Amino acid sequence: xxxxxxxxxxxxxxxxxxxxxxxxxxxxxxxxxxxxxxxxxxxxxxxxxxxxxxxxxxxxxxxxxxxxxxxxxxxxxxxxxxxxxxxxxxxxxxxxxxxxxxxxxxxxxxxxxxxxxxxxxxxxxxxxxxxxxxxxxxxxxxxxxxxxx
Amino acid sequence: xxxxxxxxxxxxxxxxxxxxxxxxxxxxxxxxxxxxxxxxxxxxxxxxxxxxxxxxxxxxxxxxxxxxxxxxxxxxxxxxxxxxxxxxxxxxxxxxxxxxxxxxxxxxxxxxxxxxxxxxxxxxxxxxxxxxxxxxxxxxxxxxxxxxxxxxxxxxxxxxxxxxxxxxxxxxxxxxxxxxxxxxxxxxxxxxxxxxxxxxxxxxxxxxxxxxxxxxxxxxxxxxxxxxxxxxxxxxxxxxxxxxxxxxxxxxxxxxxxxxxxxxxxxxxxxxxxxxxxxxxxxxxxxxxxxxxxxxxxxxxxxxxxxxxxxxxxxxxxxxxxxxxxxxxxxxxxxxxxxxxxxxxxxxxx
Numbered sequence: 001x002x003x004x005x006x007x008x009x010x011x012x013x014x015x016x017x018x019x020x021x022x023x024x025x026x027x028x029x030x031x032x033x034x035x036x037x038x039x040x041x042x043x044x045x046x047x048x049x050x051x052x053x054x055x056x057x058x059x060x061x062x063x064x065x066x067x068x069x070x071x072x073x074x075x076x077x078x079x080x081x082x083x084x085x086x087x088x089x090x091x092x093x094x095x096x097x098x099x100x101x102x103x104x105x106x107x108x109x110x111x112x113x114x115x116x117x118x119x120x121x122x123x124x125x126x127x128x129x130x131x132x133x134x135x136x137x138x139x140x141x142x143x144x145x146x147x148x149x
Numbered sequence: 150x151x152x153x154x155x156x157x158x159x160x161x162x163x164x165x166x167x168x169x170x171x172x173x174x175x176x177x178x179x180x181x182x183x184x185x186x187x188x189x190x191x192x193x194x195x196x197x198x199x200x201x202x203x204x205x206x207x208x209x210x211x212x213x214x215x216x217x218x219x220x221x222x223x224x225x226x227x228x229x230x231x232x233x234x235x236x237x238x239x240x241x242x243x244x245x246x247x248x249x250x251x252x253x254x255x256x257x258x259x260x261x262x263x264x265x266x267x268x269x270x271x272x273x274x275x276x277x278x279x280x281x282x283x284x285x286x287x288x289x290x291x292x293x294x295x296x297x298x299x300x301x302x303x304x305x306x307x308x309x310x311x312x313x314x315x316x317x318x319x320x321x322x323x324x325x326x327x328x329x330x331x332x333x334x335x336x337x338x339x340x341x342x343x344x345x346x347x348x349x350x351x352x353x354x355x356x357x358x359x360x361x362x363x364x365x366x367x368x369x370x371x372x373x374x375x376x377x378x379x380x381x382x383x384x385x386x387x388x389x390x391x392x393x394x395x396x397x398x399x400x401x402x403x404x405x406x407x408x409x410x411x412x413x414x415x416x417x418x419x420x421x422x423x424x425x426x427x428x429x430x431x432x433x434x435x436x437x438x439x440x441x442x443x444x445x446x447x448x449x450x451x452x453x454x455x456x457x458x459x460x461x462x463x464x465x466x467x468x469x470x471x472x473x474x475x476x477x478x479x480x481x482x483x484x485x486x487x488x489x490x491x492x493x494x495x496x497x498x499x
Contacts, residue, residue: 106157113157131174133199137157143165145174145181146157 012069103128106135106146113144159184164196164203167211167333171238177201177215188228206234208329209336213238214254217263222256233257236329236336241265242377242444242451250449250474257329260454260467264474289491293462295499297321297343300365300385304345307414314350315407321345324362326462327388339458340364340388346395349403358397359404363411364389367464369440369456372429376446382427383456384434387415438498440466440491449474452487466491 107128114124119139128137134147158181160168174180179199187194193206201215212235214222219239228234239254253262291299301321308317324342331337342364349357366386371378392408415433427436443452455467468487 109157113159117159131180133174134180136174141165142159142161144157144159147180 007070102148103130103135106148107137109146110135110137110144113146114139117142117144158182158196160196161185162194163205163211163333164194167203167205167213167238168196168198171213178203178213190229193228193234201239204228204234208331209234209236209257210331210333212236212254212336215239216252216265218252218254218261221261221263222254232259232261236332236338237455238334242449243375243446244449245376245446251451251454251469251471253454253469255455255457255467258460259457262454262469262471264471289466289468289488289495290459291464291495291498293323293326293341296341296365296462296464297323299498300343300363301345304361304363304411304414307410308347311410313406314352315347315403316350317345317347323462326458326460327364338366338368339460339462340366341458341462342389347407348397349400349407351398351400355398357400357403358395359407360393360395361407361411362389362391362393363387367437367456367458368434370429370431370434377442377444377451379442379444381440381442381453382429383437383440384430385437386431386434387412438494440494443469443487453491466495 110128111121114137117139119142123139125138125140128135130148131145134145136146137144160181162185164185168176168178168181171178178201181196181198183195183197185194185196188204188206193204193209195202195204198215201213201219203211203213205211214235216239222230222232222235225232233256235254235256237255239252241252242250244250250265251262252265253260298321301317305317308315322344324344327340327342329336329339342362345361345363347359347361349359351357364387366388368384368386369381370384371381390408390411392404392411394404415435417432424430424436430436440453443450445451450473451469453466454469457465457467459465466488468484468491470484470487472483
């Protein structure tokens with residue numbers, strides 16, 4: 001398959017996906033992601049999340065159909081690969097993918113490290129949070145970092 | 150290289166504070182790759198990160214070094230090598246375009262410069278006298294004795310001009326170089342000490358002899374600039390001053406007067422610049438010389454990077470050892486050429 005054929009296939013895939021979910025809801029009709037998550041099918045929600053995260057609410061109507069279709073196809077592949085790998089997937093309120101297994105793994109190693117250093121659970125000052133490339137747990141004046149896998 | 154996912158690493162204390170100040174995991178260093186670890190010399194501590202390290206000692210503070218500069222430092226033996234610990238965060242030349250080319254880090258005993266684009270060799274440019282002597286070029290410097298002569302003459306001129314009956318005796322004693330002092334963003338430089346002897350003529354009464362102990366640091370300063378300045382000003386900063394009894398008739402008033410006169414040389418009572426021609430010279434410092442840096446904010450060329458007081462008390466000008474960005478690599482020693490040019494400027498001061 002040539003690059004041009006591959007590109008055309010990706011866009012066609014995205015268009016098909018958008019068409020398949022269009023009957024459930026449209027972006028303009030769904031003001032918030034939380035509303036989308038409760039009212040739409042997973043497929044429609046995924047498409048909705050994709051549009052918002054890729055283009056933002058204002059930009060969603062400004063991009064071309066092809067761009068939207070391409071981004072949709074890429075996003076769907078991303079969702080699928082994470083789901084196949086981890087068996088679950090979570091999407092936060094901003095449309096970002098939060099990989100539960102990765103997060104739980106980070107929590108595990110950070111807490112193990114904290115315990116090894118003698119920091120009790122009560123010394124954890126904020127929840128373990130995501131940082132670029134990984135996660136951090138803060139225990140008083142001590143920070144423990146774990147990389148995302 | 151990202152750290153292994155099965156491990157977690159702790160950052161705390163001053164290193165944590167510097168890491169956070171540099172942007173934490175979102176900054177230039179990335180995620181930690183080690184826990185805070187004691188240096189082999191038992192003095193310092195460090196964390197390695199994905200793209201650099203932060204080294205801390207009580208006498209230098211937490212400093213960041215990374216990329217090819219860190220690689221070159223590691224090859225020289227890290228902090229146990231001739232350069233010692235970093236004394237300033239690694240930084241890059243500020244250009245008028247998006248691509249900084251030269252980055253460098255100053256250490257206790259020298260400097261390493263690298264090409265920020267990566268993939269270019271980091272030459273033998275540690276610029277310690279040990280490293281350069283007989284192989285590349287003599288480092289551009291004013292010796293401790295030359296500095297003593299310069300400042301002895303300068304203070305003597307002040308005494309000669311004074312209407313009081315005070316004078317300095319010939320000769321300046323060199324009392325040694327101090328160590329680096331703690332700083333969060335940059336360590337406070339070594340200072341070098343001078344001792345001068347003088348007297349106050351009390352007429353028919355015995356003279357009042359006094360001794361002046363003065364400590365000076367040397368720094369480069371410059372006025373506001375959005376890009377790397379083309380000229381920087383070498384200043385001497387007053388680090389310490391003590392005037393005491395040295396025999397003869399003891400008169401506290403004389404000691405206080407001499408001390409006040411010297412302080413007035415460094416500090417203006419109204420906080421105005423000493424020299425209207427050099428408003429960049431801060432209070433507490435005096436102008437020594439203008440140094441053309443050779444910086445070109447468009448091409449990325451630069452000759453002078455920084456200054457350093459060596460452990461033996463010499464003032465060394467740290468030049469850029471790298472080949473100019475627009476030229477192919479050659480056997481030309483740009484350290485040699487630049488050090489010669491800078492030495493000519495320094496020679497004009499002696």
